[in-house]
Amino acid sequence: MLQIGPYTFQSRLLLGTGKYPNIDIQKEAVEASGAEILTFAVRRMNIFEPNQPNFLEKIDVTKYKLLPNTAGAKTAEEAVRIARLAKASGLCDMVKVEVIGCDRTLLPDPVETLKATEMLLEEGFIVLPYTSDDVVLAKRLQQLGCHAIMPGASPIGSGQGIINPLHIQFIIEQATVPVIIDAGIGGPADAALAMELGADGVLLNTAVACAKDPVKMAKAMKLAIEAGRLGYEAGRIPKRRYATASSPLEGMSIV
Amino acid sequence: MRCIINGETIELPHHVRTVAQLLRHFHIHEKIAIVEINMDIVPKDNYEQRAIADGDRIEIVHFVGGG
Numbered sequence: 001m002l003q004i005g006p007y008t009f010q011s012r013l014l015l016g017t018g019k020y021p022n023i024d025i026q027k028e029a030v031e032a033s034g035a036e037i038l039t040f041a042v043r044r045m046n047i048f049e050p051n052q053p054n055f056l057e058k059i060d061v062t063k064y065k066l067l068p069n070t071a072g073a074k075t076a077e078e079a080v081r082i083a084r085l086a087k088a089s090g091l092c093d094m095v096k097v098e099v100i101g102c103d104r105t106l107l108p109d110p111v112e113t114l115k116a117t118e119m120l121l122e123e124g125f126i127v128l129p130y131t132s133d134d135v136v137l138a139k140r141l142q143q144l145g146c147h148a149i150m151p152g153a154s155p156i157g158s159g160q161g162i163i164n165p166l167h168i169q170f171i172i173e174q175a176t177v178p179v180i181i182d183a184g185i186g187g188p189a190d191a192a193l194a195m196e197l198g199a200d201g202v203l204l205n206t207a208v209a210c211a212k213d214p215v216k217m218a219k220a221m222k223l224a225i226e227a228g229r230l231g232y233e234a235g236r237i238p239k240r241r242y243a244t245a246s247s248p249l250e251g252m253s254i255v
Numbered sequence: 256m257r258c259i260i261n262g263e264t265i266e267l268p269h270h271v272r273t274v275a276q277l278l279r280h281f282h283i284h285e286k287i288a289i290v291e292i293n294m295d296i297v298p299k300d301n302y303e304q305r306a307i308a309d310g311d312r313i314e315i316v317h318f319v320g321g322g
Contacts, residue, residue: 043319071321
C-alpha cells in the first residue's frame, strides 16, 4: 500500500496523461495501468473552440486522485500560482511541484523547487516535488515536510531509465516519506529496477503514451512495478564474484 | 467592454457583466474551468456575483494532459 499524506493507494504506478495518440487509447491505457493517481497540466483554455476533446471530461474523476503539475513554471511564484489555480477547481489538493531550470534538459531548478515546496506546504497543499537525484536536496525537502520525494531517473521523456542507481538508493535509504521515481523511465525493466531499489512508486508518461501499443505498455508497466516491489520485499541475493553451485555436491561419484 | 482574456484583447457584448455571464457567453459554463481576474482567483461560488470591468486581465484555464 502506498501512503501519500492522508491518502492510501493500492497501485504504485502514477500515470501521466500527456501525448497519447487519442482519447480512446488513453482511456484504455489508464484502465490497463491500474493507476489511481493521474497527473495533469494547467493551461489556458481555447475559449473559441470549447468543444475540443478533453480527457478529464471523459473519465470518472471520483475514481482517481488528480495530481496537477506546475509544468511551465520557472520560478517558485509561478509554480504557486499554477497550484492555486488547480486547487480552485475543487478537484484536488495534491500538487506535483515542477519548476524547470534548464530548457534543454528539463532538469528541475533545485532552489525554486525548494522555495515553491515551502510556500505550498504553508498553504496546506499535499506537496510532491519533482527533484533531481540529489540526496541532500531530498533531505531539505523532507525537512520542510513534503509528502513525497520524486527524483528523476533521467531527463523527462528521454527513456534513458535510471542513470544513477546509486543516487536513487541514497535517497531511498534516508527517506522518511515515499520516494516516487519520476521521469526518464523507458521500459518495464527500468520501472522494475526502480521498485527493486526500494522506491515506493513510479511516475511515468511518455514510456506508455508514446509506446507503439500504449495499452499493452500500460499493462507491462503495471506488472513490472508489481514484480519489482515483490522482489524488493522478498530481498534479493547479494551479488558474488564467483559461482555457487545450485545442485548438491554430495553423491557425485557416479560421474 | 474590452478585456484581455488569455492574452488576447476581446470586445465583450454589453450583457456580459459577471464571470457567470462570461462563461456562458463562450459556452464554457459546464466545463471544468478556473477563472482568474487580475491575478486573483475567482471562487466558483462567486461566479454569479463577481463583476467584470473594462480592462480586466482575465485568465480562463483548465486541465490538459501532462506528466
